[in-house]
Amino acid sequence: MFQLGKTIVSEEILENDFVCNLTACKGGCCVDGEAGAPLEGVETEILVDIYKQVRPFLREKGIETIERQGAFVKGEDGEWETPLVNNNECAYVIYSEKGIAKCGLEEAYNQGATQWRKPVSCHLYPIRIKEYTELTAVNYHKWQICDPACTLGEELKVPIYKFVKEALIRKFGEDWYTELEVIAKEYLKP
Template identity: 30%
Template structure:
């Protein structure tokens, strides 16, 4: 499965890996981040222009509108009628097959506060819910995305924002840097399959004296 090991660069071919209903793009284990960098250093630039949510996710957010509004600041609108666009779009990558965009308010997503935090996530955590209980799936996953049932890297901000840029030379493969996000969509068991796949391919192609360095 591995083509070669050169220094700290691990090159893996594009053989298909499927977990549950998803195909896993090879870049998730073929590329990654240097030590100390990754999605946890999010700059919120990806949220500036608004995001897309499944219509069911929109409805769930609106069901909790009063709770979310309590955690908004003066740069945001608490008028829920201005949180989402009116027009829905058909998109098979969303669970219901339909999605809707969030509105841009004061130059940023309606749910983005002045500190660059998502008010949906802040509200959920502040009210004792899981931090992602109300957050749209595609917001949770970025810089991963799901397209035609393929989980892959979204290169929207590649080479523009360090938190959203990956490279063939890495210390941490992308799938490990995005462990929580992948567990959210694949489950603990699905993520375990991905980890096992990676470990087995490394050990099958890496000399024993080098294995500790790359796993």
């Protein structure tokens, strides 16, 4: 671990490679698991505000779940998260013609219906953020379902921190990411 500003960052995001391989995993991270996507407080308000614009992009099961449970729920850990359809997939999941799970929020964004892409936790994956009083932990979340992404990342030689560059900048800013690149260059020297 190393400190970067008000964050504590795991070296694993520098050492490990990762590139989503949707043809292999079929977007399983949006479908499998025991909880919805983690949400920041401000994101709960955004989900409520954009629901009418997002609704046309969602599946009927997702709409029913959101309208019954709400645009977000409090998880077992007391944190905010997206609701789940039948305790399984995220209520905002949609499927491509090939059966690949995709994000309905992101589809609405891509089609110009909203200005908000998706929860930052989803955008950052496989990085998980944990907020503490003084610092924010930035860790690599290993999940067997993502083994094909690790293999593809190794083949393409793309470290995690580069794969999620846009999301890291979204969360922490350009200056933070520039410092991370300097640290990575020094850390990864042969």
